[in-house]
Structure formats: C-alpha cells, structure tokens
Amino acid sequence: MAPAAGKTFPRATYRVQLNGEFGFDRTAAIADYIARLGVSHLYASPYMKARPGSTHGYDIVNHNELNPEVGDQNAFRDLTEALKRNNLGQILDFVPNHMGVGGSDNEWWLSVLEWGQESPYAGYFDVEWESDYRYLQGKILVPFLGDQYGAVLVSGGLELRFDSETGSFAVWAYGSHKLPVRPRDYGIILGDDHSDLERLADAFTHLDDARPHQLRRAQDLKEDLATLVAGRPDVADAINQRLAVFRGYAGEMETWSHLHELIGRQNWRVAYFKVAADDINYRRFFNINELAGLRMDEPELFGVTHRLVLAMVEDGTLDGIRIDHIDGLIDPKGYCQRLVQAASKPFYLVVEKILARHERLREDWPIDGTTGYEFANLMGGLFVDPKGEDAFTRLYAGFIGRDQSFEDVVQQSKIRIMESEMASELNVLSRKAARIARSNPATADFTANILHQALKETIARFPVYRTYVDGTAPSDLDRRDIDWAISQARRVEQGPDGSVYDFVQRLLTTDLVAAPKSGYSRRQVTRFAMRFQQYSGPVMAKGLEDTAFYRYNRLVALNEVGGHPDHFGVSVAAFHRANQDRARNWPGNMLTSTTHDTKRGEDTRARLYALSEMPDEWERQVQTWSRLLRARRGDVEGTAPPDRNDEYLFYQLLLGAWPAELTGVAPEQIEPAAMTAFAERIVGAMTKSMREAKLHTTWAAPNEAYESAVTSFIHDALDVNRRNAFLEAFLPFQATVARIGMVNGLAQTLLKLTCPGVPDIYQGCELWNLSLVDPDNRLPVDYEARRSLLAEVEEAVERGGTAALLDRWTDGAIKLAVTRQALALRSELPAAFEAGEYLPLEATGDKADHVVAYARRQGDDTVVVAVPRLAGALGQGPDWGNTSVPLPRGARWRDRLTGKTVEGGDAIQVSALFADLPVALLVREG
The missing domain is CATH 3.30.1590.10 (Maltooligosyl trehalose synthase, domain 2)
Known part of the structure; x- marks a missing residue:
C-alpha cells in the first residue's frame, strides 16, 4: 500500500520501554545516542496514565493524561524538544482495546x-x-x-x-x-x-x-x-x-x-x-481480570479516548501510532477507518496483528502494515535446516518419551483454556447462540449445551486468530477459515449432530439473515458473529502462545509470537517472494526481530537455529548432559523433576542465553556471583514456562514441590563452586553453537535493516540480545556502555578497521557496527530502501544454498546485500569454492561494512565477498 499524500514512513525506529525507572527524562538523555545510531524515530511504549507501579503501561486508566510515574508535562516537553534537536520523530504505542481496572485509580x-x-x-x-x-x-x-x-x-x-x-x-x-x-x-x-x-x-x-x-x-x-x-x-x-x-x-x-x-x-x-x-x-x-475490555465501536467513547493522541498528531508531536492488540476490537477495520478520518493529517499507522501462515493482512484496512511478527519468523526460518526436521522430531520424541503432533497439542491447549480460564465467556456465547436458535422453530431445539460443544470444537480448530465478519457480506477469506474450522469440528467423535454445525456455520457467517424474513434478528446474529471473533482470538493467544508454545519444545527458537513450531525452515525463494510482496503492497510494514513480547531474544534464537543443522550431535550432547546431572542427584532412573520435556527445554535455554562474555571461559574461571545471577534468570524463565504449560504447576495453583526441585536442578547444573562435570561437557559445545549464532545474528541484523519495510530495533538490541521471556527481556539497558562502544565503532569505521571487531565479537561491537553502517546507508539512500525495487540475486555454485542475496535499486542507486545461512555446515573457516553471487550493472562497488572496494562484473565470488566479515553491504559507486 503506497503512502497517502503527505505521509512518509519512518526510516527506522528504536523501541523504548518506559516505566517509573526509565521515564521521559532518561529517554530524552539518550535521544542523541539513538540519533547517532541512525534511526529516525523513537518508538515509545504506552505512556498515558496507567495503574500505579505499572512496568509496561498497557493497564491505562486515563487515555488523556500522561503517566505521572513516567514524567510530568514539563518532562514530556523536554523529551519532545530533545527529539527535535536530534531530528528524531516519535511513534506511540496506543492501547484502545482495554483499560486497567481494580485498585482505586480508574x-x-x-x-x-x-x-x-x-x-x-x-x-x-x-x-x-x-x-x-x-x-x-x-x-x-x-x-x-x-x-x-x-x-x-x-x-x-x-x-x-x-x-x-x-x-x-x-x-x-x-x-x-x-x-x-x-x-x-x-x-x-x-x-x-x-x-x-x-x-x-x-x-x-x-x-x-x-x-x-x-x-x-x-x-x-x-x-x-x-x-x-x-x-x-x-x-x-x-x-x-x-x-x-x-x-x-x-x-x-x-x-x-x-x-x-x-x-x-x-x-x-x-x-x-x-x-x-x-x-x-x-x-x-485475554484472561487478565485487571484489564477490562472497552467498546471502542461506541462513537462517544472513541472520541473521548482519542482526544489527546489525535491532538499530538495534529501538533506534530507524533508522526505515527502503533495500535496494540487490534484483534481485540469488535471491528478492527471500522476502528482504523475512524482513526484515520478523525486525524487532521496523514500519519504512519501500524497494528499489532498475528498472521497465520496462510493468512494475508487485509488490504482494505487503511493502515501501513503490522508490527512485524511475521517478518521475524520469516527471517528466522532462513537459518533453520529443513533437512534436519525428521531427525529432530525423532530425537525429541525419544528424549521426552512420547510422540505428539503440534496440531494435537494446540487443540488440547485451546480446549483446556475454554474449559478453565475462559469458560465463562464461552458459556455466555453459548447462551446467546441458544437464544438466537430459539427465535426460529427450525432451530428451537438447539440447546445452550449442544451449542457449547459445537462452538468449543470449532474454536479449538480455528486456523486463524479471528475472522472479520462485520455485518456486510463475509469475505471469501472469512468463509474459507470458518468453513475449514467447521469441517474439522464435524469429525469429532461423539460430537453434536451435523445440523448443529450447519446452524453454527450460518450463524458465524451471518448467512442466517442473508435473506429477508429469515425469522432471526439481524442485529443479534451480526452481533453474535462479531463477539465470537473477539473470543476466538484470546483463546488462540492463550492456547497457542501461552500454553502450546510451552508444551511443545522440539526447537523452541520456532516457538515465537507469530511463529509456527511445526514449520521447520523457510527457503530462500520463499523469503524473496515475501519481500517482493511486502515491497509492492506494504512498504511501511514494520520489521522486527525482538520486542517486549518475544519469548526469546533475537540472538538467543540465532544460536538455537544452529541446532537444526546438527540433530545427531545435539542428541548426543543432551543424553550426556542428562546422565551427568541426574547421576549427581542420585536419579539414575531419570524420573525425578524436572520431567524430560522441561529438562529438554532447560538445555535449550541454557545454550541460547549463555552470556557472550562467558563463552570460551573455563568453569573454574567463572565468577560465582555472575553464574548465580545467570542461574536466577534461567530459574525465572523456567518457572514461567512451566506455569504457562499448565502440566505440573500453574499460576493459579503453583506446585511448590515440583518448582523447588527444578530450581535445585538448575542451581546444581550451574554450580561453579566445585568441579562441575556437566559444565565441562557443556561449555565446548556451547562455544561452537555461540560462534554459529554470532554469524546468524549478524546476518539477521543486516537483513532486517535492508529488507522492504521499516526496521525496528528493540531497546539495547544493537548489541547481542540473549534475553529470555519477560520480564527477562525488559531488563534495564546500559546506555553508557553503548555510548562508549559506539564511539569505538565510529573510530573503527573511520580508519577502515571494522573487520577487526570480529575478533572481539563477544562484546557486541561488531553487531553495533553492522547496525550503524546499515542505518547510515538507509539515511544516505532513502528512496532505494523505501520505494526501491527488490531484486533477488540467486547464488550459484556448490554452496549456493548457503547464501541469501538481493539488491535494492532506485534509479542509479543500487545496494547489494549478501549474508550466509546454515553456517554450521560451513565450519569456522568456510571454503566457498566456486560459489558466487550475480551483481547488477555496475563497474565498482564499495562494501560499507569494511570500506573495501570491489571491482564489478557479472558476479562476485562469495569467498571474496565474505573475506573479512561474514556479511556484506555493497553500494554501487560507478
């Protein structure tokens, strides 16, 4: 979707999580730093008045006041002035779906x-x-x-x-x-x-x-x-x-x-x-009692809650708005239309929307795209080897002692949610459906109980978060998803009669009232279909993201928001097709790799992708580690906590989050205090994972005995106060995986910053981000250290010494350098990245499958991007042999990452392209 007249897209954004410890004043203090980094816009978390003590700002109690814990009006004015001095715009995360309730503040x-x-x-x-x-x-x-x-x-x-x-x-x-x-x-x-x-x-x-x-x-x-x-x-x-x-x-x-x-x-x-x-x-x-849904389709409420945010668009304080949880609204398209119409001028608008693999963003919504979950998973899939899937599936099933498809796990998880935390909402829907059924003699015998069964089985098999039936003729996309869910639900043994599903299908599509004199109330049927959609989304979120993703641990790098754990890898061709489609239809779509909601940070996942390339070695390592740890605890049979599935998750979290500065360090050289701090992070992530899985323990009823045993297991594994056979076996493999993860991490960074769309950097992710699930991914960021490192990077770039940063990769300077140089190029050649062509460059030669390359071109400006994939199979000093990448027309190119000149031709050897760094960013100079 091309930008409307008068609208421009951000060049790149930098997301900051505001709270009582990091408010307007401290954000203003880093404005010069993020400007030096090369972004164009601050992307702020919600800062309207929230519940006291809020750490995230999504529990808003007043949409028209600033959160006093984040700062007052003077502090906010100072922030906006600091942004303007540094030529930075601002995008705000806005929350229209719900408000914080309870307490005494709303x-x-x-x-x-x-x-x-x-x-x-x-x-x-x-x-x-x-x-x-x-x-x-x-x-x-x-x-x-x-x-x-x-x-x-x-x-x-x-x-x-x-x-x-x-x-x-x-x-x-x-x-x-x-x-x-x-x-x-x-x-x-x-x-x-x-x-x-x-x-x-x-x-x-x-x-x-x-x-x-x-x-x-x-x-x-x-x-x-x-x-x-x-x-x-x-x-x-x-x-x-x-x-x-x-x-x-x-x-x-x-x-x-x-x-x-x-x-x-x-x-x-x-x-x-x-x-x-x-x-x-x-x-x-979802199922959070302290967050109550708002009826944002009510015109008066819309006007009241958007007064301040629209005024900030009008006076230029905001250049864009990110809409939180768009699927929670009863009519997302109508909401976006009202928002655009209510604004006095065009502004950048993206929505938080999770798309199924087969689902496309609705082109009739007046928005610029999503917040980019689908891109994170698309890009990550490049580094997952599909050839390892069968072996990975076998080893996972063998280790945990059971074989279960992800589809079955999701269905069971969604049913559990509907029978427990979100049972009341389904009961209400069932009773409403029964009232509608009773209004017509043809369906009067469909009881609330029968409809409850049919609705539950349908939602359990719903292939998307929600449909968008709104009282007009349902789209073909909505019909496809409703029909598929109904057809799958009909197959359930001992389920309701088929005529019940016929009724439910016509109810959800509003076909019940498609013709006049139907005998049903058009308003009631339409309202039911729309309310059903508001329920199916939260059930999917709680059942899939917050239950199934913690039960199915085959390769947890795939268990990400918007991800598909049953889909093992993305081909280079599929990656190119998706980028071309985005360039044509959604050039303003956000590109993200880490957010405040991601379950594991971008570089944590980058490491874990490497496991897909080595299933046999991974299996040997896991079996060895398990024997060592359980033998030390006297658990020869392997039946004590953690269960095998939780244990399998633990090893992945350990590999993914192991501190970069401790990579290559012998166990006896690790400071006990550092390891204790790391162990507590792992304990926190494991505890949340176990409670979300809802198998041995839950948030509502914690199993203290099980959790305590798992905590003890973790501390035993990470004890450096004695000789530790587990760490001695673990650390060499960790170092190997970390090195591959470093290459994957640099490749991800460069892809995100150069693909069609608006790249977003989550706070602190210009260095390695080895975070785990929240609150681990919302820890304070050391900006003084980043300022100092950025100065070193700028000096290295000036003297052409960027490649030398690779030797000290553990401090993250090399990732910072790639980020800074790519953003600088976006600033120099904005048209090439915002509106330029996306040209796939197909590598040739023996290692062609290990290269992703493309060009961005606008007029005479051409940029070539090349990165490796599946780097584990290449080894530490790759022999690229005859592998080459074709070049667009141009006699001479300069690599903006190393400063080296590359003579043009029809193609360039990958061995030359990656001679100094494992990623390349070429600009045509002649």
Missing part, C-alpha cells in the same frame, strides 16, 4: 461499580448485565480476592471506609481495591442515631425521586456530608461509631453480617479471583 470503572447501569460510563465497558445467573443480574463481577469471599470477609480483608474529603463510602478489599457503595445505601450506613445524619440518610435513600438527575443529586449530598463532617467533630464521631457496626471479629462469621448484607446490595459482586473462569461478565484482555 474513575470510569469506579463510577460503574458505584452506579451500575446508571453510570454514564456503563456503556464504555463490555459488560454482560443481563446474566442468566440471578446472583449476577444487574451486577458486575469483581474477582480480585485472593481467597474465598467468606474467608476474606471473616478475616477482615473487606473493610467499609468513609472518605471525609469526598463524603463517600466504599468497601476496600485488602486496603487496595476500592469498591464504592451505592449512594442509595448510604442511609443504611448513616442510620438514625444522629439527627443531621438521619436527614442526609433519608435524602440518600430516596435518590430515585431526583431522576433523571440522581447522580448530580448524590454528588450534592456527598458534598453536604463532607462539609458537615469537616465542621462538626460530633458528626465525624457519629460516623465512626456507625462504621464500627460493619466491623466484626476475626473468625466469627456472624459478627460480619451487617457488612455482608451491605455488600449483597451493591452493583458489584466481589469474589475469589478463580471465580472469574466461571462467572466473569465483563470482557477482559
């Missing part, structure tokens, strides 16, 4: 709790007020308790409090979650013991008399109460005495009856957090 949420459906903000949140459960009729579930409601009540975890400044009452859970009391119930609290309070109590009790102005009347009465308390100590004492009525004695349930009865009258039902799986009646972000 005014809209608190109003909904206080007034229920009468709140002016009730329509902003996706709440199912008409529940089939009598105890939730007209109420909103508040599942924030850490134990059963009765246990929390009798222990004093729920307390009625009075706010003397606002004249209001609220029940507080643990002193942190504010649950406002209905103003109509203030009379119950105030009582009739004090004449002035009795008068106000009566007025509060009869608020309905003030309709439709009861909210304003209640506010006036609260102010009267606050004024009275402020001036009358006797009134304050009387209120304290009344509050005592609602307090009981720990362990004596009957003494808490007054508070229990008051709670029972409210617009909310406070409950144990595990109750959410069955009773939740507001849409969440």
Whole structure:
C-alpha cells in the first residue's frame, strides 16, 4: 500500500520501554545516542496514565493524561524538544482495546461499580448485565480476592471506609481495591442515631425521586456530608461509631453480617479471583481480570479516548501510532477507518496483528502494515535446516518419551483454556447462540449445551486468530477459515449432530439473515458473529502462545509470537517472494526481530537455529548432559523433576542465553556471583514456562514441590563452586553453537535493516540480545556502555578497521557496527530502501544454498546485500569454492561494512565477498 499524500514512513525506529525507572527524562538523555545510531524515530511504549507501579503501561486508566510515574508535562516537553534537536520523530504505542481496572485509580470503572447501569460510563465497558445467573443480574463481577469471599470477609480483608474529603463510602478489599457503595445505601450506613445524619440518610435513600438527575443529586449530598463532617467533630464521631457496626471479629462469621448484607446490595459482586473462569461478565484482555475490555465501536467513547493522541498528531508531536492488540476490537477495520478520518493529517499507522501462515493482512484496512511478527519468523526460518526436521522430531520424541503432533497439542491447549480460564465467556456465547436458535422453530431445539460443544470444537480448530465478519457480506477469506474450522469440528467423535454445525456455520457467517424474513434478528446474529471473533482470538493467544508454545519444545527458537513450531525452515525463494510482496503492497510494514513480547531474544534464537543443522550431535550432547546431572542427584532412573520435556527445554535455554562474555571461559574461571545471577534468570524463565504449560504447576495453583526441585536442578547444573562435570561437557559445545549464532545474528541484523519495510530495533538490541521471556527481556539497558562502544565503532569505521571487531565479537561491537553502517546507508539512500525495487540475486555454485542475496535499486542507486545461512555446515573457516553471487550493472562497488572496494562484473565470488566479515553491504559507486 503506497503512502497517502503527505505521509512518509519512518526510516527506522528504536523501541523504548518506559516505566517509573526509565521515564521521559532518561529517554530524552539518550535521544542523541539513538540519533547517532541512525534511526529516525523513537518508538515509545504506552505512556498515558496507567495503574500505579505499572512496568509496561498497557493497564491505562486515563487515555488523556500522561503517566505521572513516567514524567510530568514539563518532562514530556523536554523529551519532545530533545527529539527535535536530534531530528528524531516519535511513534506511540496506543492501547484502545482495554483499560486497567481494580485498585482505586480508574474513575470510569469506579463510577460503574458505584452506579451500575446508571453510570454514564456503563456503556464504555463490555459488560454482560443481563446474566442468566440471578446472583449476577444487574451486577458486575469483581474477582480480585485472593481467597474465598467468606474467608476474606471473616478475616477482615473487606473493610467499609468513609472518605471525609469526598463524603463517600466504599468497601476496600485488602486496603487496595476500592469498591464504592451505592449512594442509595448510604442511609443504611448513616442510620438514625444522629439527627443531621438521619436527614442526609433519608435524602440518600430516596435518590430515585431526583431522576433523571440522581447522580448530580448524590454528588450534592456527598458534598453536604463532607462539609458537615469537616465542621462538626460530633458528626465525624457519629460516623465512626456507625462504621464500627460493619466491623466484626476475626473468625466469627456472624459478627460480619451487617457488612455482608451491605455488600449483597451493591452493583458489584466481589469474589475469589478463580471465580472469574466461571462467572466473569465483563470482557477482559485475554484472561487478565485487571484489564477490562472497552467498546471502542461506541462513537462517544472513541472520541473521548482519542482526544489527546489525535491532538499530538495534529501538533506534530507524533508522526505515527502503533495500535496494540487490534484483534481485540469488535471491528478492527471500522476502528482504523475512524482513526484515520478523525486525524487532521496523514500519519504512519501500524497494528499489532498475528498472521497465520496462510493468512494475508487485509488490504482494505487503511493502515501501513503490522508490527512485524511475521517478518521475524520469516527471517528466522532462513537459518533453520529443513533437512534436519525428521531427525529432530525423532530425537525429541525419544528424549521426552512420547510422540505428539503440534496440531494435537494446540487443540488440547485451546480446549483446556475454554474449559478453565475462559469458560465463562464461552458459556455466555453459548447462551446467546441458544437464544438466537430459539427465535426460529427450525432451530428451537438447539440447546445452550449442544451449542457449547459445537462452538468449543470449532474454536479449538480455528486456523486463524479471528475472522472479520462485520455485518456486510463475509469475505471469501472469512468463509474459507470458518468453513475449514467447521469441517474439522464435524469429525469429532461423539460430537453434536451435523445440523448443529450447519446452524453454527450460518450463524458465524451471518448467512442466517442473508435473506429477508429469515425469522432471526439481524442485529443479534451480526452481533453474535462479531463477539465470537473477539473470543476466538484470546483463546488462540492463550492456547497457542501461552500454553502450546510451552508444551511443545522440539526447537523452541520456532516457538515465537507469530511463529509456527511445526514449520521447520523457510527457503530462500520463499523469503524473496515475501519481500517482493511486502515491497509492492506494504512498504511501511514494520520489521522486527525482538520486542517486549518475544519469548526469546533475537540472538538467543540465532544460536538455537544452529541446532537444526546438527540433530545427531545435539542428541548426543543432551543424553550426556542428562546422565551427568541426574547421576549427581542420585536419579539414575531419570524420573525425578524436572520431567524430560522441561529438562529438554532447560538445555535449550541454557545454550541460547549463555552470556557472550562467558563463552570460551573455563568453569573454574567463572565468577560465582555472575553464574548465580545467570542461574536466577534461567530459574525465572523456567518457572514461567512451566506455569504457562499448565502440566505440573500453574499460576493459579503453583506446585511448590515440583518448582523447588527444578530450581535445585538448575542451581546444581550451574554450580561453579566445585568441579562441575556437566559444565565441562557443556561449555565446548556451547562455544561452537555461540560462534554459529554470532554469524546468524549478524546476518539477521543486516537483513532486517535492508529488507522492504521499516526496521525496528528493540531497546539495547544493537548489541547481542540473549534475553529470555519477560520480564527477562525488559531488563534495564546500559546506555553508557553503548555510548562508549559506539564511539569505538565510529573510530573503527573511520580508519577502515571494522573487520577487526570480529575478533572481539563477544562484546557486541561488531553487531553495533553492522547496525550503524546499515542505518547510515538507509539515511544516505532513502528512496532505494523505501520505494526501491527488490531484486533477488540467486547464488550459484556448490554452496549456493548457503547464501541469501538481493539488491535494492532506485534509479542509479543500487545496494547489494549478501549474508550466509546454515553456517554450521560451513565450519569456522568456510571454503566457498566456486560459489558466487550475480551483481547488477555496475563497474565498482564499495562494501560499507569494511570500506573495501570491489571491482564489478557479472558476479562476485562469495569467498571474496565474505573475506573479512561474514556479511556484506555493497553500494554501487560507478
């Protein structure tokens, strides 16, 4: 999609995670550094007002205020001025799908709790007020308790409090979650013991008399109460005495009856957090109770939440917006259209969207592309050897003692999610489907239970995160995916009758109301299909990314956001086709390799790709390591924790994340403190992996015995306070893999920075990024060290000594040099990269399969990029033999990475191309 008139794409972006420790001021301080690096735009994480203590900013409580923990208006002004001084633009990560709830900070949420459906903000949140459960009729579930409601009540975890400044009452859970009391119930609290309070109590009790102005009347009465308390100590004492009525004695349930009865009258039902799986009646972000979904299709809500961000586009503060979790919105295309139309001028717009392998980004969305997950997996696949797949599958199954297809793992994981954490949402959908079915005699016998089975089996086999049915005629793409899922679900043994699936298929495509006089409500059918889509996405995310990806550990470098662990490798031809398609249709698509959400950093994956080339050696190593570690622990049978699948994951994490500076260092030379710190990182990643897998332990119910045993296993393996046979066996292999990973990492870096699209650098990834799953990938970045190293790189480039940095590759200077030089070239020849042709260059010769090469050309400006792939098979000093790469027309070329001149011709020998560095970036000079 060509940019609209007046719109330009960023040259390259640099993503920064803002939080209380790294706010506007510290971001402003690195503006000159990232400008020197060569990017054009800061790409900031959300910085609108979030829940206190937020480490990521996605739990927004006010879209029109800055997060005070990140900085005030003055600090933000200083940041924007620092960016302008350094000729940097800004892109913001914006969160329209949900808000942070709970606590005491979200005014809209608190109003909904206080007034229920009468709140002016009730329509902003996706709440199912008409529940089939009598105890939730007209109420909103508040599942924030850490134990059963009765246990929390009798222990004093729920307390009625009075706010003397606002004249209001609220029940507080643990002193942190504010649950406002209905103003109509203030009379119950105030009582009739004090004449002035009795008068106000009566007025509060009869608020309905003030309709439709009861909210304003209640506010006036609260102010009267606050004024009275402020001036009358006797009134304050009387209120304290009344509050005592609602307090009981720990362990004596009957003494808490007054508070229990008051709670029972409210617009909310406070409950144990595990109750959410069955009773939740507001849409969440995935299964996170503290993030409540917004109805962004409501025009008023859209206008209110986008006021500040659109003003920042208008005044030039922002050049672009990244939309978080676009699939969470009920109508993504409609949302993007409204956003573009509401802006006063064109701006860069990308969306966070995960595409299935067969899925294409919708070309009728007015956007510039995705945030690039699909590119990360496409590029990574180049370094995975498909010839090793069968052997890898056999060795994995042999080591863990079972053989299971990834497809089966995904289906089982999705079903588990629908039967546990997200059961309530499916129950609601089933009941809605049953109501629609009952509206027509032809389908009146389709019960909620039967439809529940059909919907569950259909979603378990859904091939994409969601479809985009919106009330118009469904697209062929949507029909294809719905039809495929239904056809697969029909095959389930002992499943519902085929006529049920016929109904579900027509319901999801809205074919039920395609013709007039259908007997069904067009609005109800369309709304159901759209709500179904909002459910299938989170189930896929939780079932695939957050369960199956932690259960299926064949080669975890493939278990990445937007990845496909069952697809082993990408051909060079497929890589070129995808790049050509992006150049034609989505030149503004973001290109990423690491994000705040990736499960392993780009260079961690680069190492693990190497294993695909050596399945036999990998198997020997794993078997040896396992024998050594289990023998030391007296587990000869190999039955003690960790189980074999977790153990297999552990070895991959160890190889991928092993610190570069410790590569080649003997065990006895490693500082114990350094190894302890590394061990804790591994423990954190393993603990999260095990809990997400939900096999031996979970977040909701941690298995402390199993987790403790695994932690002990890890610390045993990494103990350098004694002779360690495991490390002695592990480190030589690690050094070999790390060297291959270094080559893969440099190749990835150069590809990302030169392919069609907008390359993004995640904070700190200009050096080696050997991170694991969050929070490991969100650790603080040492920018002083990077400044110093960049100065060294600039000096090396100036004197033509870039290649010498390869000898000290462990410090990351060589990756920084490749990054800096490629970005500098993008700055010099912007048209060649933004709008230039993408020309695949097919290598020839004995090692042609090990080379990826292409040209970017615009007019007389031509750039040639060449990198190796499957470097493990080449050895440390590759013999390229007769392998060569064709060159476009040009008499002389200069390698911008080494500074060397290359004489042109029809082709160049790869041995010459990679003589000094394993990657090449040529520019035509004549």
